[in-house]
Amino acid sequence: MDLSALQAIAPDAATPVDYDAFRGELVDYMQAHCPSAIREIVRTNQKLGRREWSEWQRILNTRGWGAPNWPREYGGTGWDLRQRYIFEEVSAQLDCPPLYHHGIGHIGPVIMHFGTPEQKARFLPRILDGSDWWCQGYSEPEAGSDLASLKTRAVADGDDYVINGQKMWTSHAQEADLMYTLVRTSAEGRKQAGITLLVVPLATPGIEVRPIPTIDGWHHVNEVFLNDVRVPVANRIGEEGGGWTCAKFLLDRERLSPATVPRLARQLEQVEEMLRARLRDEGASPSLHGMLERLFLAQASARGAREMLLSAIQEEMVGTLRSAKSSALKLHCSELAQDISTLAFDACAARYAPRLRPVVPAADGADERDPQRQLVHTYLFFRSRTIAGGTSEVQKNVIARELFEA
Amino acid sequence: MRTIATPLFAGDLHHTALRLAQAQPSGASADATAAWRHMLELGWQGVLVDEESGGAGAELADFAAIVEALATRALSVPIIERCAVAPALLGACDGAVARALLERVARGDASVAPVLHTAPQHPAAQPPTVRGDRLSGTVAAVDWTVPATHVVFDALENTSDAPLLVLLDVAELSSHLRCYVGIDGRTSADIEVAELRVDAPQLLLRGAPAARAIARAQQLGSMLGCVATVGACGAMIEQTVEHLSTRVQFGSPLATFQALRHRVVDMYVAYESARGLVRDQVLAHAHAPDPRQVALTRFYVQGVGRSLADATIQLHGGMGMSQETLAARLAMHALMSALRYGDRSDCLEWLVSGVVEEVAAA
Numbered sequence: 182m183d184l185s186a187l188q189a190i191a192p193d194a195a196t197p198v199d200y201d202a203f204r205g206e207l208v209d210y211m212q213a214h215c216p217s218a219i220r221e222i223v224r225t226n227q228k229l230g231r232r233e234w235s236e237w238q239r240i241l242n243t244r245g246w247g248a249p250n251w252p253r254e255y256g257g258t259g260w261d262l263r264q265r266y267i268f269e270e271v272s273a274q275l276d277c278p279p280l281y282h283h284g285i286g287h288i289g290p291v292i293m294h295f296g297t298p299e300q301k302a303r304f305l306p307r308i309l310d311g312s313d314w315w316c317q318g319y320s321e322p323e324a325g326s327d328l329a330s331l332k333t334r335a336v337a338d339g340d341d342y343v344i345n346g347q348k349m350w351t352s353h354a355q356e357a358d359l360m361y362t363l364v365r366t367s368a369e370g371r372k373q374a375g376i377t378l379l380v381v382p383l384a385t386p387g388i389e390v391r392p393i394p395t396i397d398g399w400h401h402v403n404e405v406f407l408n409d410v411r412v413p414v415a416n417r418i419g420e421e422g423g424g425w426t427c428a429k430f431l432l433d434r435e436r437l438s439p440a441t442v443p444r445l446a447r448q449l450e451q452v453e454e455m456l457r458a459r460l461r462d463e464g465a466s467p468s469l470h471g472m473l474e475r476l477f478l479a480q481a482s483a484r485g486a487r488e489m490l491l492s493a494i495q496e497e498m499v500g501t502l503r504s505a506k507s508s509a510l511k512l513h514c515s516e517l518a519q520d521i522s523t524l525a526f527d528a529c530a531a532r533y534a535p536r537l538r539p540v541v542p543a544a545d546g547a548d549e550r551d552p553q554r555q556l557v558h559t560y561l562f563f564r565s566r567t568i569a570g571g572t573s574e575v576q577k578n579v580i581a582r583e584l585f586e587a
Numbered sequence: 588m589r590t591i592a593t594p595l596f597a598g599d600l601h602h603t604a605l606r607l608a609q610a611q612p613s614g615a616s617a618d619a620t621a622a623w624r625h626m627l628e629l630g631w632q633g634v635l636v637d638e639e640s641g642g643a644g645a646e647l648a649d650f651a652a653i654v655e656a657l658a659t660r661a662l663s664v665p666i667i668e669r670c671a672v673a674p675a676l677l678g679a680c681d682g683a684v685a686r687a688l689l690e691r692v693a694r695g696d697a698s699v700a701p702v703l704h705t706a707p708q709h710p711a712a713q714p715p716t717v718r719g720d721r722l723s724g725t726v727a728a729v730d731w732t733v734p735a736t737h738v739v740f741d742a743l744e745n746t747s748d749a750p751l752l753v754l755l756d757v758a759e760l761s762s763h764l765r766c767y768v769g770i771d772g773r774t775s776a777d778i779e780v781a782e783l784r785v786d787a788p789q790l791l792l793r794g795a796p797a798a799r800a801i802a803r804a805q806q807l808g809s810m811l812g813c814v815a816t817v818g819a820c821g822a823m824i825e826q827t828v829e830h831l832s833t834r835v836q837f838g839s840p841l842a843t844f845q846a847l848r849h850r851v852v853d854m855y856v857a858y859e860s861a862r863g864l865v866r867d868q869v870l871a872h873a874h875a876p877d878p879r880q881v882a883l884t885r886f887y888v889q890g891v892g893r894s895l896a897d898a899t900i901q902l903h904g905g906m907g908m909s910q911e912t913l914a915a916r917l918a919m920h921a922l923m924s925a926l927r928y929g930d931r932s933d934c935l936e937w938l939v940s941g942v943v944e945e946v947a948a949a
Contacts (some may be wrong), residue, residue, distance in 0.1 A: 396908055467939040
């Protein structure tokens with residue numbers, strides 16, 4: 182699809198946009214202002230932390246580009262979809278960090294849609310400038326794919342809710358200020374009806390965050406224990422019992438992230454560079470031919486994913502997007518991300534799988550900057566791509582239900 | 588836990604190894620040293636060593652029973668390296684040093700970490716070189732998970748490029764180590780040496796006999812790596828069935844969802860196929876090692892191990908990502924077993940080059 186198709190349905194289109202000039206402006210700014218140390222971290226596939234993300238968020242916000250997906254009234258760019266897609270392409274191409282999903286991508290739009298004026302004034306500016314950092318408290322030990330079975334309870338007590346329970350797989354909780362979390366406020370009726378969305382400051386007494394060691398060797402997920410944690414009723418987003426509606430709103434947005442495909446394309450470029458270097462250094466061989474075949478298939482598949490995303494965005498804007506398509510996109514992109522990372526793993530695992538973590542890391546950070554070592558981390562981390570944000574099995578059920586109308 | 592996997596070679600050794608593995612503390616950070624000491628006490632370094640050298644002179648199948656059982660708990664010990672590959676290398680040498688060391692190995696008084704840089708089916712790294720009585724280069728990825736007394740490895744003779752089998756005492760190496768932790772929790776070390784003096788008795792074997800010993804040791808490690816993969820695969824299926832049977836989502840055990848059941852069935856079919864192949868090849872290998880069959884077996888079993896590792900993680904959901912879950916550690920064990928002694932690329936290269944040579948010669 183030509184990107185121009187997205188122009189006609191721009192949300193805030195005021196004056197005609199020169200898209201080539203816009204792309205040039207993005208390139209110039211990102212090249213000049215994204216710190217080289219941060220770009221190096223992205224380029225070498227290292228794990229990003231709050232420090233890098235928030236610095237880039239602050240810089241973008243200074244330029245007025247902190248929230249490409251937000252409307253102008255909340256400090257967003259008001260860009261049309263073509264501009265947003267170009268932003269993501271340029272950002273990925275230049276190894277700038279993606280926008281931090283929990284703040285800008287997830288809870289920001291939920292607060293805009295369901296929050297009170299006070300909540301919008303309190304939370305949105307601090308998401309925009311990167312001063313507040315958010316995490317998502319959804320999953321629990323017994324509530325993963327079946328999120329509506331969550332048991333963490335919140336009981337109203339005067340002007341507060343008192344929360345008890347446990348959240349799990351809470352990414353970035355170790356470095357977040359605030360957790361938007363789903364809690365059970367009623368056991369009556371349908372289980373979805375008794376769920377409420379609360380904002381919980383993680384410095385509140387009664388909260389304990391414990392890391393979950395994962396196979397990739399990175400620290401990104403945690404268990405969060407809540408023991409008689411008091412938060413004001415003013416921290417409730419939407420109505421009591423309206424949490425499921427907020428969650429569905431958010432999950433629908435999660436499946437349609439314009440950032441996904443450009444990042445896949447950049448990963449493919451990196452793998453192609455690696456295979457070309459190997460071809461140059463070692464010459465052609467049956468195994469390299471096999472890897473190139475997989476690369477070509479992934480390249481074509483990524484192109485297909487791009488078209489799928491663009492048409493899905495277009496359909497979303499005019500209200501015709503089917504759940505089957507957004508789920509198909511999530512399914513396709515997560516599996517493609519795994520295919521690409523598996524190919525990269527196969528190319529460098531013989532050397533780096535036995536040497537994933539140096540017992541005494543090099544003082545100058547050289548180990549961390551080795552992109553091939555990080556590709557092994559990435560391969561292991563990307564096993565979660567078909568689990569987090571709705572497993573592939575759940576996506577297939579959504580698609581099948583719609584295709585068969587049952 | 589339901590028993591689904593059938594041991595490749597059931598018997599006392601399998602049961603003993605299984606009990607030992609099950610008694611070890613679980614978890615990613617569990618220290619393997621105590622388990623390893625127990626294995627030395629049980630004489631496992633001597634299982635494959637001839638009786639005249641103080642070993643048990645057992646069949647390869649007997650030792651495979653141990654390897655498979657340990658793999659079902661993803662135990663991070665260099666059982667194949669220390670108990671099969673190193674004794675095979677030492678056993679191929681005629682000299683007094685090698686013979687004496689092999690006897691100590693069989694008794695558990697010494698433990699030798701082997702490295703094969705130049706094996707035909709797994710050219711792993713540029714080997715160190717020996718010029719006169721001086722050794723220089725890197726001995727790559729020596730397993731350092733549990734204490735070793737010696738390292739035995741292949742090097743190249745600088746003047747002739749002939750392969751050499753070299754023995755070093757670890758006391759000579761401690762200042763040259765760089766250690767890493769791998770995806771399966773095992774530690775390996777790259778050992779850099781520059782102009783290190785090696786005396787004649789340390790050069791255990793040279794030329795064609797050394798090349799043959801290296802190739803055979805690699806094939807032995809390769810076959811036993813397949814055994815470890817099969818052991819991990821069987822355990823992954825059992826763990827997955829248990830998880831799906833007990834984990835309730837949407838009001839029902841996950842095991843009631845047909846799509847998930849079918850994926851486990853796919854795992855099981857692949858496992859049984861790999862298991863049959865590996866069992867047959869272990870029995871055949873003991874009597875008439877066939878390098879092509881070893882490479883073919885490995886090529887196939889590696890694919891099965893990868894696909895079962897992926898499926899196990901996926902079917903465990905988030906728990907499949909946690910190092911604290913046995914299923915996740917089994918997946919890492921299977922992935923790493925598929926890389927030691929040659930990955931799929933190595934097998935493919937070797938198999939294709941063989942066909943090319945045959946066609947050219949026809």
